[in-house]
Amino acid sequence: MTDDERFALLVGVMGKSELWPLRDERIPEGTPMSAGYVPGVPRLGVPALKMSDASLGVTNPGFRPGDTATALPASLALAASFNPALSRASGQAIAREARSRGFNVLLAGGINLARDPRNGRNFEYLSEDPLLSGIMAAESIIGIQQEGVISTAKHYCLNCNETNRHWLDAVIDPDAHRESDLLAFEIAIERAQPGAVMTAYNKVNGDYAAANTVLINDVLKGAWGYRGWAMSDWGGTPGWECALAGLDQECGAQIDALLWQSEAFGDRLRAAYLDGRLPKERLSDMVRRILRSMFAVGIDQWEPVSAPDMAAHNEIALQIARQGIVLLQNRGVLPLKAAARIAVIGGYAQRGVPAGCGSSAVVPPGGYAEVIPIGGPGLAGGLRNLHLLPSSPLDEMRKRLPHAQIEFDPGISPAEAVLAARRADVVIVFAIRVEGEGVDIPDLSLPWGQDALIAAVAAANPNTAVVLETGNPVVMPWRDSVNAIVQAWYPGQAGGQAIAEVLAGEVNPSGRLPLTFPVDLGQTPRPQLPELGAPWGTPSTIHYCEGAEVGYRWYARTGQAPMFAFGHGLSYTGFEYRELAVTGEDTVIASFTVVNTGDRAGADVPQLYLTAAPGEPRSRLLGFERVELEPGQARRVTLRADPRLLARYDAGCWRIEPGGYPVAVGASAVDLKLAAEVELARRAFRR
Incomplete structure (x- = not known):
């Protein structure tokens, strides 16, 4: 390869869009506009890299007018299913749609742990736990690359807050980092071998x-x-010095020119190469790694493909929404049975369901039901909109409850909503919040007076159920006043149908929380987020003082009781765990029986936890399995722990201290049913 060919592979430029109207001359005419383009080397059979954002589907707003794609539910909903097979299916669906458009690199595989419930981008990530996040991300990446499309893993690493992310320094103990966020990436990378890893914005x-x-x-x-x-x-x-630290490719070079006054891997990198500051061996390694992933995944061997089956992909979106909906609380009002009069209030339920905003936004088939601009500071401000996907929960409820009288109130006035609530046997309040890239939410309350609305409605009618469509936990000052609470996340293009099916009882809820819901921010490691609300461009430092004790681990360490625990989720049937048998030595292997004790089919997610280690309390999810059972059916489950989850990282290796390790099987991080203790031998190992 010539030097020009090699250097060209190191710079990705952004396609023309509504937010970025300037066309870059490096992109040939006729190339589908998208997040990134890197020229190939035709004489050597090296294809151009055509990149699309793809956290929740093939993104398209502003790039390709008229283009649509399957809009999948939030990644939190996917993780709430605790179903790795569903994650792989979602990756395959995204890749098929990307390949049909000519895109061969998907900027997918979001793995960052949910350390802060204010992080505007948590809905694009998977969970607060490294095992769950690593497994689910790996399956999505595998699904993408099985279709001959390169997937990234992102954002490496510790991109756990969005406030002034370009100027944020994330500070953490290096060993604790290896036991938490880095372990999630390690699990995903070793299982799936993504073609690329995308670094984060922050320090x-x-x-x-x-x-x-x-x-x-x-x-x-x-x-x-x-x-x-x-x-x-x-x-x-x-800067170009990133190449010396291991970065192989600069992407979005025009934005670098805006923020840092120059493209890092353009003329500056060439000058460093010519005067010897960039070694020849390093340049060769940068190019070799890019080529290696192209050939390993096979983007150079593409054959024509048929049009993707959009109906099948809609079914995948529907299954994720169904399996990801979490029934948080239920005192008997759900499923809706004999209710003759139902009031549906708020949340634009007559129009559709919300989606998170930012680079993950996807225009669904038929277009959005509505887009309400919101705006905000910084480069991502123009991406901040309330996107409503055209899947109306109100319409879907009317289909499934044809004999009920269903009245809709928009929820803009608590006084009007109360009148509707008094006329009804049951009230369903839909509550939403706009969250997205580039912005952290200031607190965990519901915006637009929705907390006051719910309180007023519940006071008028105690048979009130609340459906939350958010990308993060919310505080619930009205929790004790309402009968039921359903967490539907951002449920994707088929979300209205899935919500209606769960409310009506056609689908038995089976989602489990992939992150802890605190009572309030005072329970979290950082009740006050540094520099929240500071002008765009303000440097800040966040000390992730909890280290490896993220989420449920933090609550176990501090002895606090959250509002809803990691792994929590109710069902319309019941489950029991029996006959726990545990063995140890090198690791923990647990076997137990799960029994459906109710009168209807359902899915359970038994979870195996480490509850202590020699000399210290320690909570770790060691394993899980989604189990589908008919009434009265039983199944034996065996879970084997990854030894890294039993170990501490210290002095460059993983170390298991000898002694007794208590473990327990339960329905959440705090609802533990069966317990045992095993002896483990001293062990040190590298992975």
């Missing part, structure tokens, strides 16, 4: 993620032996 322990030699050279490429390439996020390459 980690003082160095930008794209310029962080500890993260990229020492951990990713060194300790883990990763063979693919490291790319930057769009506008996340502060």
Whole structure:
């Protein structure tokens, strides 16, 4: 390859869009506009890289007018299913739709742990637990790459808040980092071998993620032996020196030029190469890694493909919504049975369901039901909208409850809503919140007076159920006043149908919380978020003082009782766990029986936890399995723990101390049913 060919592979440019109206001359005419383009080398059979954002489907707003794609539910909904097979199916669906458009790289595989319930981008990620996040992300990546499309894993690493993310320094103990966020990435990467890893915007322990030699050279490429390439996020390459720290490709170069006054891997990198500051071996390694992933995944061997089966993909979206809906509370009002008069209030339920905003936004088949601009500061402000997907819960409820009198009230006036509530046997209040990229939410309340609305309605009619369509936990000052609470997340293009099916009892809810719902922010490691509300461009530092004790681990360590625990979720049937048998030595292997004790079919998610370790309390999810059971049916489940979840990371390796390790099987991190203790031998190992 010539130097021009090699350097061309190192820079990705952004396609023309409504937010970025300037066309880049490096993109040939006729190329589908998208998040990124890297020219190929035709004479050598090296294809151009055509990249699309793809957290929740093939994104398209502003890039390709008229284009639509399957709009999947939030990643939190996918993780709430605790169903790895469903995650793989979702990855395959996204990849088929991407390939039909000519895109061969998907910016998918979001793995960052939910450390802060204010993070505007949590809905794009999976959970607060490294095992659950790593497994679910791996299956999605595998599904994508099985279709001959490269997937990334992102955002590496510790991109756990969005406030001024370009100027944020995320500070954490390095060993605790290996036991938490980095372990999630490690599990996903070793299982799925994504073609690329995308670095985060923020700094980690003082160095930008794209310029962080500890993260990229020492951990990713060194300790883990990763063979693919490291790319930057769009506008996340502060200088050419990132190449020395292990970054292989600059993406979104025009945004780098805006933020850092120059494209990092353009003329500046060439100058460094010519005067010897960038070694020849390093340039060759950068290019070799990109080519290696192209050939390993097979984007150079593409054959024509048939049009994707959009009906089948809608079914996948529907299944994710069904299995991801979490029944948080139920005092008997659900499922709706003999209710003759039902009041449906608020949440634009007559129009559709909300979606998160930012680079993950997807225009569904037929277009949005409505887009309400909201705006905000910074580069992502123009992406902040209330997107309503055309799947009306109100319409779907009327289909499934044809004999009920269903009245709708928009919820804009509590006084009007109360009148509707008094006329009804049962009230269903839909509550929404707009969350998205580039913005952290200031607190956990519902906006637009919805908390006051729910309180007024519940006071008028105690048979009130609340359906939450949010990307994060919310505080619930009205919790004790309402009968039922359903967490539907951002449920995707088939979300209205899934919600109606659960409310009507056609689908038995089976989702389990992938993150803890606190009573309030005072229970979290950071009740006050540093520099929240500061002007765009303000530097800030967040000390992730909880270290590896993220989410449910933090609550176990501090002895606090959350509002709803990690792993929690109710069903319309009942389950019991029996006959626990546990063995140990190198790791923990637990076997037990799950029994459906109710009168209808349902799915349970038994979870195995470590509850302590020699000399310290310690809570760790060791395993889980989604189990579908008919009434009275029983099934034996065996779970084997990854030894890293039993160990501490110290001095460059994982160490298991000898002694007794208590474990328990339960329905959540706090609802533990069966317990045992095993002896483990001393062990030190590297992975």
